[in-house]
Amino acid sequence: MEEVDKILIHALKQVGTEVSEETGSVKQFSSELIVEAVVRCVRVIDSGLGGALPTSLPPGMSARFRVGMSLAQACQDIGYKGEIGYQTFLYSNEPEIRSLLMFLVEKLPRESAETSDQPQGKSAVLQRAIAAAIKAQLSVPWLPPNCRLPLHSETQSPGALHRFHVQPLSLPHCSPGKKQLKEVKDYHRDILPPVTAQPSHHASVVASILEQHTAELSAAQEWDNEWNSQGLLSRLKPQEYRSRKLTRLRKRIQEQLRSAAQPSPESALGGPRSTCDLSELLQAFRGSAPSDHILTKGSHFTHTQKFTFTQTETSASIPFVHQSDGDVQLRQQEEQLSLQQQLQQLCSEVDQLTADMKHMTVTHAQVLDELKQRELGNSENVEKMQVKKKTIDLLPDSDDNLEKLKALVEASAKRVVNLASQWEKHRAPLIDEHRRLKEICSKQDLESSKKLSEIKSLHDKIRVSTEEAKKKEETYKQLVTELENLPQDASRLAYTQRILEIVSNIKKQKEEITKILSDTKDLQKEINSLTGKLDRTFAVTDELVFKDAKKDESVRKSYKYLAALHENCNQLIQTIEYTGTILREIRDLEEQIETENGSKTVANLERILSDYKAIRQENSALAAKVREG
């Protein structure tokens, strides 16, 4: 029973019942503890059923009674077949409680126990580690900044933090396959600083290195995935596949750009304008700093313009010195006017000229086109003329020429037929060859696709097995860590060992029982044979003595004694048997007394009495209240 009780208590503790360390058996359970244990079990088994039940007994007697009743009802709803009522909980007796608890523990859902056996995922291990770290940090008392030791500075003072700022690093790649330029190599060898010195802020070294590594790794993974899924099917070498993908992408980008750049009908004017804008923007961007530089390098026109302007200025400034003010003003105005007129004239002339020029270019183009057309027509005409000339030449000797022509036609027809037959001759083997090659090709195709699928499946297998290996390694590690973390009382192992011990004990006992049984059988046999022997010897002696008794007086006496002896012996045996049965009865009764004692009848009776009194008091109090009310 002790083992059973231990298992029960262990299970109850797992459910959440607070069983103190001292209670080692169900016998020591108090009513409160029983109620709590049963309620918790019921809650785990059926949360809807147990949700309404309180885990502790209320103080009032009638309320206790009600709780007991509802608990008993809940247990019956779950499926408990044994006898149960409020008395089971309030006036407990050991065997009943044990059977009830055993039933409930068996009913507990197994999954919770199984999941605790399963190895938790990586995340669970990580979370546990995080929890442990937080716990450790929480256990350290907070200290004001002045009292902090370096030990605390890690967690309690934030220290200098900087952002995850990444700068691109340049690494000296030298893959064996690629040839690099000598200059690049020289640069890598002599000038490139080590990676840790490359970022402009030393603080971003770590971030940059980590980022670089992760980027490279993820790119490699991406490529692997793509190659396995699509690249293998394309039956190209990796480089070819890459270049093809590159051209495809370029084409797509070009198409996208073209479609975006194409002017939609309503914004036909907008299209070129936007390109204009772009070029302007580029111009502005390029020319913002050295704009005057561009001006100095300007066209011939600007040069001449400048030249004329400076000339007029100098020519204007020369007379300015000699004349009087009014004259000067008048003359200046006149000059200005005339100059303006001149300018306007010139401008209009220029405009006209440009318009003329445009017109001229257009007409020139038209004329050129016309010329081309004419030339074409000319050449055609020349050809026609030649044909006609030939026919005219042939006309005078028409019959003869006709014959000749017919002969020519016939000959050419024959030649055609001949050629066709020759072609047929050549064609048949060529077609055969073609078919053969096609077949070979298709075969090879089939083979290659087979091999491809094989390769693919192999790749898959490789991937799957590597993943499995990784997973297994991880689970192994987790299990190791879990094993290290596990509390040292390996309850399961102990239980199984105990169960095995118990089983072996039972086996031994069984053997002993069978031994004893065979012993008793032997004894019974002996007893039977002895009684038979006794009967027979008695009958023989009885007969012998009876014969002699008629003759001799002393023998008669001895016969009487014999009879008396036999009778007495029988009586003795009977009394022995009787005492045996009585002893057995006594033992039974003693056992009964023990069980009765175990069920705490007296104590329970006393408790029932006191509870009864309490109920009466409550009732009378209530009655008094009613009366008062």
Added chain:
Amino acid sequence: MELCESVQRGLQQLADPSVFSPSSYRELLEVCYRSLLSSQADPGALDQPELKQVEQISLKQSHTAATTFILEAVKQNADKSTISSCLEELTFSAERIDMFYNAHQKHKKELEHLLASIGRCPRHINDVTWRLQYHVKNNQVDKVNEPFYCISLNTENEGSSEDINFTCTVEQLQDLVGKLKDAAKSVEKASQM
């Protein structure tokens, strides 16, 4: 621990005794840790007499690979078995693995600190001073008669302290206190996994 191809190549070079002699191997490890942990960038970190005999390009590659490996190991909190199995795959000899691991253990704390210094962190509250004031009236209302709290949080960030001042009503203060309690509770909950 997964490593990309260039790092693997660099580490394989580092493992090769014909490229890195034992003394230059030790020196390169030292240089790696020093260049990561020093407060200033040192462009001449690799100009060591022991490293003169190594070809400069492979030296730089190995340096990059080794620093990357070190940082990854610290980032993933790799234990000895992980590190040694990883290096074994890259043909490191047992002696070199031991050397690497010892150096790693020596500098692990500092490196962890270095990694932990990436990020941001709100200001830490060090102290609180408060004052209960009573709002009697203002220019719009003649009788207000409300208590309010003036609270000053003394905060600290990267060693510099700053006061954050604000006022709040009783309800707002209760709300704040409740939220702080929630936060404390959830931290405690997180520690009991």
